[in-house]
Amino acid sequence: MPWLHDLVVPIENIDDLTQVAAQALGVRRDDVTTVRVARKSIDARHRRPRWVLTLAVGLRGEAAPELDPRLVEAPVVADPARRVVIVGTGPAGLFAALRCADAGIGVTILDRGGALKDRHRRSRRLRAEGELDPETNLCFGEGGAGTYSDGKLYTRKKDERVREVYERLVAFGATPDILVEAHPHVGTNELIPVLAAIHEHLEARGTRFAFDTRVDDLIVEDGRCRGVIATTLATGESVEFPADAVLFATGHSARDTYAMLARRGVRLERKPFAVGARVEHPQELIDRIQFGDSAGHPSLGAAEYFLKCQVGGRGIYSFCMCPGGFIIPTPTEVGHLNVNGMSNASRANGFSNAALVVTVNPDDSAPSGDALDGLLWQRAIERKTFLAGGGGYAAPATRLTDFARGKPSTTLPDRTSYRPKLAATDIGEVLPDFVSAAIRAALQQFDRNLRGYLTSEAIIVASETTTSSPIRIPRTAGYESVTLPGLFPVGEGAGYAGGIVSSAIDGMNAVEAALGAPR
Numbered sequence: 001m002p003w004l005h006d007l008v009v010p011i012e013n014i015d016d017l018t019q020v021a022a023q024a025l026g027v028r029r030d031d032v033t034t035v036r037v038a039r040k041s042i043d044a045r046h047r048r049p050r051w052v053l054t055l056a057v058g059l060r061g062e063a064a065p066e067l068d069p070r071l072v073e074a075p076v077v078a079d080p081a082r083r084v085v086i087v088g089t090g091p092a093g094l095f096a097a098l099r100c101a102d103a104g105i106g107v108t109i110l111d112r113g114g115a116l117k118d119r120h121r122r123s124r125r126l127r128a129e130g131e132l133d134p135e136t137n138l139c140f141g142e143g144g145a146g147t148y149s150d151g152k153l154y155t156r157k158k159d160e161r162v163r164e165v166y167e168r169l170v171a172f173g174a175t176p177d178i179l180v181e182a183h184p185h186v187g188t189n190e191l192i193p194v195l196a197a198i199h200e201h202l203e204a205r206g207t208r209f210a211f212d213t214r215v216d217d218l219i220v221e222d223g224r225c226r227g228v229i230a231t232t233l234a235t236g237e238s239v240e241f242p243a244d245a246v247l248f249a250t251g252h253s254a255r256d257t258y259a260m261l262a263r264r265g266v267r268l269e270r271k272p273f274a275v276g277a278r279v280e281h282p283q284e285l286i287d288r289i290q291f292g293d294s295a296g297h298p299s300l301g302a303a304e305y306f307l308k309c310q311v312g313g314r315g316i317y318s319f320c321m322c323p324g325g326f327i328i329p330t331p332t333e334v335g336h337l338n339v340n341g342m343s344n345a346s347r348a349n350g351f352s353n354a355a356l357v358v359t360v361n362p363d364d365s366a367p368s369g370d371a372l373d374g375l376l377w378q379r380a381i382e383r384k385t386f387l388a389g390g391g392g393y394a395a396p397a398t399r400l401t402d403f404a405r406g407k408p409s410t411t412l413p414d415r416t417s418y419r420p421k422l423a424a425t426d427i428g429e430v431l432p433d434f435v436s437a438a439i440r441a442a443l444q445q446f447d448r449n450l451r452g453y454l455t456s457e458a459i460i461v462a463s464e465t466t467t468s469s470p471i472r473i474p475r476t477a478g479y480e481s482v483t484l485p486g487l488f489p490v491g492e493g494a495g496y497a498g499g500i501v502s503s504a505i506d507g508m509n510a511v512e513a514a515l516g517a518p519r
Contacts, residue, residue: 004055008043014051014299021057034058041182042300047292049300052182082515085110085228085241087215087257088249090144091500092491092507094195096247097202098168099508103515106206108241110230112214112254113141116196123148126329127419130392135214135233138330138340139253142211143195145330145466146500150322150343151186153178155501165504172197175345183304187345213239215257218246218264218487225486245514249491249507252469253332255375258493267474267483268371271495274319274467275381275435276357277427278327278339279400280416281458286323286352289450302347305354309445314359314434316442319467321354323347326417327461329393336382337393338465339418351417355464356446358438365470374470381431385463388430389423396430397422400458403436404443412459427462469493478517479510488514 004024013020017037022029039054084100084107086093093109100107112135114122119141125131126138139145153169155162166178169186173194178184186194203209212233219227219240227242250257262268283302287295290303302323309316320340324347330340341353366373388396395418402409408426416422428436439460447454472495474482481487490496490503490510497503 002057004057007053007055009051009053011049011051011294011297011299021055025057031060032057033060037180039180039182044290049291049294083243084245084514085243086247086249087228088144088251089142090249090251090491091146091503092249094198095504096507096511097207099511101202101205101207108208108210110210110213110215111142115211116142126393130420132331132334134332134334137332138328139251139332144251147191147195148188148328148342150325151188151191153184153501155499157502159505161505161508162501165501169194188342190345217260225484245486245488245517247488247490247510247514248494251493252466254493258375258471259372262372265483266481269472269474270362270366270371270374271470271472272359272361273470274357274359276355276439276464277431277460277462278341278353278355278464279458279460280327280351280353283324283350283352285452285457289452305450307446307449309442311438311441314438316358316438319355319357323352324349325351325353327353331382335386336379337386337389337395338382338463339395339461349417355467356439357464357467358435371471378465378470381463381465385430388425392420394421394423395461396425396427397459397461398425398427399456400454400460401456403428403460404440404454413457416459418461427460430462468498469495471495479513
């Protein structure tokens with residue numbers, strides 16, 4: 001059964017891959033029985049987009065290999081009597097729970113935010129009415145911050161478990177396309193039912209969920225973490241959850257939780273991260289820039305871009321690019337504001353957005369050496385952003401050309417994706433000076449890379465502060481905190497991942513280590 005690798009296919013030929021495969025193999029069309037796409041990406045160089053495909057071809061008398069979306073049930077050797085508590089229901093927490101379910105271990109998984117259906121209702125009020133629930137929002141609640149993202153799965157991580165994550169998501173209802181796309185994404189609207197299926201699967205295998213339950217302290221005995229103390233938010237009741245192993249998968253926005261860990265003597269370290277703002281263009285403009293005369297071709301979909309450069313020794317790059325998407329408010333504290341991006345599966349909204357962020361070194365945000373100062377530095381930017389918008393979670397925004405000139409905007413485009421509303425201003429006065437200066441300089445380079453990118457049709461919206469965590473919780477080779485055995489810090493918030501897939505892999509690896517660790 002032959003494979004065709006890195007096959008370049010004109011976009012107009014994508015609907016007849018049988019003929020494409022026959023020509024590439026030098027056989028008759030009738031000899032090709034099946035063609036399966038094993039990988040696909042777009043080469044849009046020189047404004048002449050072409051598909052680059054890897055094809056598994058079945059010939060007469062043979063069968064093409066199947067792309068199997070079955071659940072991965074890799075064995076785990078574990079003690080079924082072991083008590084495991086997982087804090088956080090984002091990708092790291094959920095995939096750790098799935099590995100426990102594989103081993104027949106029923107765990108308890110806690111989240112300060114609400115369950116999925118309740119979370120939708122409570123989170124919607126921020127965009128619709130400008131009212132924030134600080135416990136259940138677009139960062140806190142079932143599925144974590146990734147629930148309201150593009151469901152982007154692309155990762156640079158070279159790990160055999162990347163495929164495992166994809167296959168499990170397909171088994172729970174994600175499109176099988178993610179198994180073959182070069183930059184796979186699920187889409188927010190499709191990710192939500194996938195999360196519901198994971199919940200049902202876990203609950204049927206003994207996992208106990210405790211939502212609206214905020215972890216406020218640790219149970220420490222004889223120098224070892226023996227569980228957590230949490231507050232049931234509906235009643236204010238304090239509840240203990242004893243455990244032999246506690247996985248902390250709390251995400252990058254649980255700042256009060258990291259302050260609690262510091263009080264408990266858990267070692268935290270500063271690490272680099274990035275801060276900036278989110279740029280929004282009309283999607284049709286990005287399509288024209290990337291695809292030229294082929295823009296709008298039905299096989300191409302919404303164009304995306306990836307930009308990066310160096311200015312004064314700092315990296316400036318696009319992050320979390322959302323074709324056909326929305327800019328959304330993602331604060332977790334009343335009177336603070338930061339923004340992010342999301343797309344539905346169709347990527348059919350009329351706008352394209354991406355963060356433009358600048359690398360922040362530890363001495364920029366926490367010169368004292370105290371890792372918690374990096375969190376305070378983020379909070380200060382978010383407070384300034386909220387005030388610049390005039391309250392009500394209006395986001396300060398500037399036309400991209402005005403921002404590049406260092407001047408405020410007095411008007412904004414009539415239509416934008418952000419809700420509840422935007423406020424025309426100069427976001428250069430909101431961001432730290434070195435961040436604004438670096439983005440301004442980078443825009444000139446980015447406009448040379450993508451002619452037409454720097455335009456008055458585009459806006460730049462403040463502020464993007466949570467690309468990653470400014471702290472790392474040092475851990476051993478066995479994934480335990482170096483200062484508190486029994487505590488397993490994992491995922492993006494602990495400084496060991498940068499997205500859905502890498503967080504999921506970190507959660508799986510950590511829980512397997514925890515199950516094998518001494519009690």
